[in-house]
Amino acid sequence: MKKYLKISAFTLAAAALTACGANNEAADNNGADANEGNGNNDNNAANEVDEDLDGAEDAEVEEIGDADAEVELTFWLFGATGYDELAEEYVEENPDVNITFQEIEMEDHHNNLFTALSAGSGAPDLALIEESDIDNYKEAEDRFVDLNELGAEEIADDYLDWSWENAQNVDGDFQFGIPTDIGPTVMYYRQDVFEDAGLPTDPDEVEAEIETWEDYREVGAQVVEETGTPMADNPESVFNAKRDQADESYFNEDDELIIDESPVRAAFFDTAEMTEEDIIGGLGHWTPEWSDGMNTGAYATLLGPAWMQGNLKDNAPDEENWRIAAMPEGAGNWGGSYLTIPDQTEHAEEAYDFASWLLAPEQQLKSYEMMGLFPSTLDTYEMDEFTDSSDDYFGGQNTAEIFAEAAQNVDYVYKGPDYGDVNEEIIEGLFNVYDGVDPEDEWEDIKQRVEQRISR
Known part of the structure; x- marks a missing residue:
């Protein structure tokens, strides 16, 4: 019943949006021109931002290639990707193709894409979908x-097998997108805090010291006792790390809620216990205090993805104490995207040709070098420019190889369309524990809030 309701919601949205435009020519023709505005029907319209789109006032639009090109593609995306620079190379080799990029903030981007898909018109030829959102579109x-x-x-x-599988339907016979970048997770740590706590500071020795989560807890207790510094920045970081290593998450592939049976329950209570023991701090992600803590040493470790190194360098550009080690008991993934082709396109083959070129190993290496987008292609990990790199910020470590090893230790886990709703409630619950709420009571409250939320 739940799946039927979700599909119906998507269908009703389409019907409502179509009804709103009933006075236009497409509606008068019963949708016969549903693809109008896509492909090369009206390139001037395609290159302008619809003022009704969410975030339209902040949209960045760039046209790459000859305005009179035979094939005109539109590409909706979010974030700093550098794909427009790579597109310059592509159109030079393929002068018959013109590509218009429209970049908008991520939440607005996904809202606009959902609206266009529901309406049956107005969608681009190519669209990025963030990794955590991809399951929301699979019922469409x-x-x-x-x-x-x-x-x-x-x-x-x-x-990578898991990144490819994540963009398939449950049966594995429909491929929604091609993986772009990924976010393999590692343990960033402060060597100065470790030294003050009487712990080893060399990355290999740190990995030997912290092989399991129990090791992490024991080292954390030592860090707190010797330095007064929390081992981790906040409970979300620790829970995320443990959750993403599990073989099941919040739902099974029939979209049945399984949080009381899956490993996430243990992850919640393990994290809650470390929080009560003051091993975990309370600096929420993206807060000024959390960002400043990267510079001041307010926490000893930061469990995060490859792209987190950019936050460290931005917030603590002169810091010399951050190093990287493997996550205890494996790795997970946090972030990344998929490049999809909405069915409204009139140029599916040309869109695919560009997408497969853009996300081939050679171009993924360039994206990593230019923008720090960590590759999802295995061959990139063997390229000399990748294997011979070092990062002075992290004491000369070859961070690329560390992240690549982590990426190859990630497994596919089904998330489901309600994953984000459940995750928000669990994270809120962990911060409630930080504020003094009993973990057992909070877990029961979480389950009630989740049931109410996903049954709407």
Whole structure:
């Protein structure tokens, strides 16, 4: 019943949006021109931002290629990707293609894409979907092009298995997108705090010292006792790390809630116990105090993805004490995106040709070098420019190899369309524990809040 209601919601949204435009020519023709504005029907319209779109006032639009090109593609994306620079190379080799990039803040981007897919018109030829949002679109399979029909199966082995599988439907016979970047997780740590606590500081020795989560807890207790500094910044970081290593998350593949049976329950209570023992601090992600803590040494470790190194360098540019070690008991993934092709396109083959070129190993290396987007392609990990790199900020460590090893230790885990709702409630619950609420009572409250939220 739940799945039926979700599909119905998507359908009702489409009906409502279509009704709102009933006075336009497309509605008068019963949707016969549903793809109008896509492809090359009206390139001037495609290159302008619809003022009704969320975030339209902040949108950045850039056209790459000859305005008179035979094939005109539109590409909706978010974040700093550098894909427009790579597109310059592509259109030079393919002068018959013109690509218009529209970049908007991530939440607005996804809202706009959902609206366009629901309405049956106005969607781009290419659209990024963030990794944590991809399952929200899988029940709208008929609104996307199956990339297997365009040859995606032939490039599947170029990508990490789990990243490729994450963009498939549950049956594995429909490919929604091609993986872009990923966010393999590691343990960033402060060597000065470790030294003050009487602990080893060399990355290899730190990994030997902290192989398991019990080791992490014991070292954390020592750090707190000797220095007064929390081992971790906040409970969300620790819970996320443990959750993303598990073989099950919040739902099974039938979208049944399983938080009381899956490993996330133990992850919650383990994190709650460390929080009560003051091993974990309370500096929430993205707060000024959390950002400043990167510079002041307010926490001994930061459990986070490859892209977190950019936050460290931005917030603590002159700091010399951050190092990287493997996460205890493996790795998870936090972040990344998929490049999809909505079915409204009139240029599916040309869109796929560009997408598969853009996300090939050679271009993923360039994206990593230019923008720090960590590659999802295995061959990139073997390239000399990748294996021979070092990072002075982290004491000369080859961070690329560390992240690549972590990426290859990630496993696919089904998330489901309500994953984000459940996650928000659990994280809120952990911060409630930090504020003094009993973990057992909070867990029961979390389950009630989750049931209410996902049954709406």
